[in-house]
Amino acid sequence: MAELLKEYDTTMDAKHRITVRNVKRLYKNYHVRVYGDGQILMEPRVLVHPKYVSKRTLRMMDKAMDNFAKGIVSEPVDTNELRKIADALPD
Numbered sequence: 001m002a003e004l005l006k007e008y009d010t011t012m013d014a015k016h017r018i019t020v021r022n023v024k025r026l027y028k029n030y031h032v033r034v035y036g037d038g039q040i041l042m043e044p045r046v047l048v049h050p051k052y053v054s055k056r057t058l059r060m061m062d063k064a065m066d067n068f069a070k071g072i073v074s075e076p077v078d079t080n081e082l083r084k085i086a087d088a089l090p091d
């Protein structure tokens with residue numbers, strides 16, 4: 001488990017924002033999950049600079065976008081079966 005660095009209370013402003021204090025040194029980007037019980041989970045996200053993505057991966061991405069622009073796409077994927085499986089998994 002990660003070390004707890006800070007713990008404090010904050011209040012939403014008029015635009016429904018909260019202030020996260022003194023974390024400039026940690027991360028710039030976060031993935032946020034908001035739960036129905038009011039819990040908010042922020043996980044750091046480190047974005048990868050394009051120069052660190054392999055040339056092969058970039059070529060594959062370019063080809064995929066070219067195909068998409070030309071209308072060369074697969075059939076739509078029905079995710080209903082996957083949703084049923086995921087819903088059946090224990091929490």
